[in-house]
Amino acid sequence: MTESTSSESSTTHEELIDPVERVLSHADTRSGVRVFGAAQALQDEATAYGSDDGEQWDREERHALRRVPGLSTELEDVTEVEYRQLRLENVVLVGVYSQGSQVDAENSLRELAALAETAGAVVLDGVLQRRPHPDPATYLGRGKAEELKDLVASLGADTVIADTELASSQRRALEDVVKVKVIDRTAVILDIFAQHAKTREGKAQVELAQLEYLLPRLRGWGESMSRQAGGQVGAGGAGMGSRGPGETKIELDRRRIRTRMAQLRRQIRDFAPARDAKRSERKRNTIPSVAIAGYTNAGKSSLLNRLTSAGVLVENALFATLDATVRRTETSDGRVYTLADTVGFVRNLPHQLVEAFRSTLEEVADADVLLHVVDAHHPDPAGQIQTVRDVMGEVGAREVPEIIVFNKSDLVDEATRLVLHGLEPKAVFVSSRTGEGIDELRRVVEDALPLPEVELRAVVPYSRGDLVSAIHETGQLLERRHESEGTFVHARVSARLASELEPFTL
Structure with a gap:
């Protein structure tokens, strides 16, 4: 796009959408296309992947497919997947907000821009209309829908994305006006999940959510x-x-569709016994569990890698992690516990996804401690916190002890830290990239972990070294010394291990 074309297009936009409040008053220009500042920042922010992240093979695999430039042969009839690889969709975003919620509406639209780019689209423009309620027929008012049609035509957009979940009648009516494909926020999120699902269970959960969305x-x-x-x-x-x-x-x-949904529900139920067996084994051995939850792209996987060098996929994109990952680690005094990375959340998360991923989110509900990771650099951290807590309440995790972790603290200044500290006085500030605050976070987690319930003193014969090893692995060893009869131990252990040590207790 030439400079003259860009300036003509910009002038045309202002004439067309002058009554509609615009979000892109100070947007950047990239190759003649105006994009959202938040979405641009999501792309441009440099992410350092160090040894703490482990081997990042999944990230390399996800980006392995590249189109070779200079090949002029174009397919006339391509599938949807081939189309995504050949050409990115050009989209225009649209939202409706009521009086007094303009800042929230702008943040939501910027988040939608980041979602659209993660799904594989180029955001050309975005507009907001202020009205008491969305139009029941066309979402936007009829006149504004006509103006949106002219904007779409002038930009050459393929798709319009509405920042809500549209009724099927609204989507059809708006398509009839703007003459291009219209989708909603839920469809974009489902598309991202479909691209990123990797395991059999993850794929089944995403397909179930897609069919529940498609059926009506x-x-x-x-x-x-x-x-x-x-x-x-x-x-x-x-x-x-x-x-x-x-x-x-x-x-x-x-x-x-109903038959396929019934099959998928049975498949997801069939995955449950294996996960329950692993969880029961951890409980039998009284291994405490810590679940990492939070908003999407808050840095949960980076934090897990920093704490355990787990090698979990780290990518500067929304919903990069869909499948729960569990890793073992130790406290400074030798106690073993597990850390579980879970799927991220987003405002207005589709109900279908919450239901489909309920089995995965059970890891959070059954945890002993919840690490609630928040992006300190986000413009609305309070909104992120409330969104995550709402979803946690839906899956029965409201009673789990919570530790608020403000990640990406290296990107915020002292004034912002004071505001965040006022929002959550007991929060821990960390940076997964630089390692700031990680040691303090480990201490806070260790203090929050439940201690084994039985304290005892025993002299364990040297022939029963397996019991001493079990104390090291699943208990808290307070004192140990070697005596003539055996190994003296002062420890806190589980009731099961205490029964095995009972013949040797003092």
């Missing part, structure tokens, strides 16, 4: 969808040879 939004396309074209010719039917089995195409699709 199926639409027919005229007579070609009908399987009930029978009847007399004079009465408006198609006559002999056209009497179908009595089920329309859309009804057949709905039945198939």
Whole structure:
């Protein structure tokens, strides 16, 4: 795009959308295309991957496919996947907000821009309309929908993304006006999940959420969808040879979707025993568990890698992690505990995803301590905290002891730290990139971990070194010395291990 074209386009936008409040008043220009500051920052922010992150093979694999430039042969009929690889979609974002919530609406639209870019789109522009309630027919008011049509045409956009979950009637009506594809925020999030799911369970959970979203939004396309074209010719039917089995195409699709959803629910239930068995084994051995939860792109996987060198995928993108990862680590006094990385959350997280990923989120509900990671550099950390707590309440994790961790603290100044400290006085400030505050966080986690319930003193014979080893692994060893009869230990252990040590207690 040339400079002259860019300036003409900019002038046209102002003339078209002057009554509509704009979010991009100070947006950057990149190759002649205006993009959101938050989305641009998400791309441009340099991320240092050091030895603490472990081997990042998953990240390399995700970015391994590259288009070779200079090949002029274009496919005329391509699949959706091939289309995504060949050309990014150009999108325009649109939102509606009521009086007094403009800042929240702008933050939400910037977050939608980051979601769209993560899904594989180029954000051209974004507009907001202030009105008491979204229009029940076209989401935007009818006049503003016409102005949006002109904006889309002038930019050459392929898609309009609404910053809400649209009813199927609203999406169809808005498509009829703007003449391009219209999707909503939920569809974008589901698309990202579909791209990033890797394990069988993750793929099944995402597919289930997609089908639950699709089922009420199926639409027919005229007579070609009908399987009930029978009847007399004079009465408006198609006559002999056209009497179908009595089920329309859309009804057949709905039945198939419901059947597939039932299969997926059974598959997800079948995954549960293996995860429950691992969790039961940890509980039997009284190994405490710590769950890492928080907003998407807050740095949860980076924090896990910094604490354990786990090698979990780290990427500066939304929803890079979908599959729960559990790693073992130790406290400074030798107690073993587990750290579990979980899927991130986002405002207006689709209900279908919460339900589909409920089995994965059980790791959080069953944890002994919750590390709630918050992006200190985000413009609305309080909103992030509330969003995560709302989802935690839905999965029954509200009673789990919580430690607020403000990550990315190397990107904020002292004034911002004071504001965040006032928001959460007991929070810990860390930086997964530089290592700042990691030692303090380890101490806080160690203090929060539950101690084994039985304190005892025993002289363990040298022939029972396995018991001493078990104390080291699952208990808290307070004192140990070697005597003539055996090893004297003063420790806190589980009730199961205490029963094994009972013959040797003092």
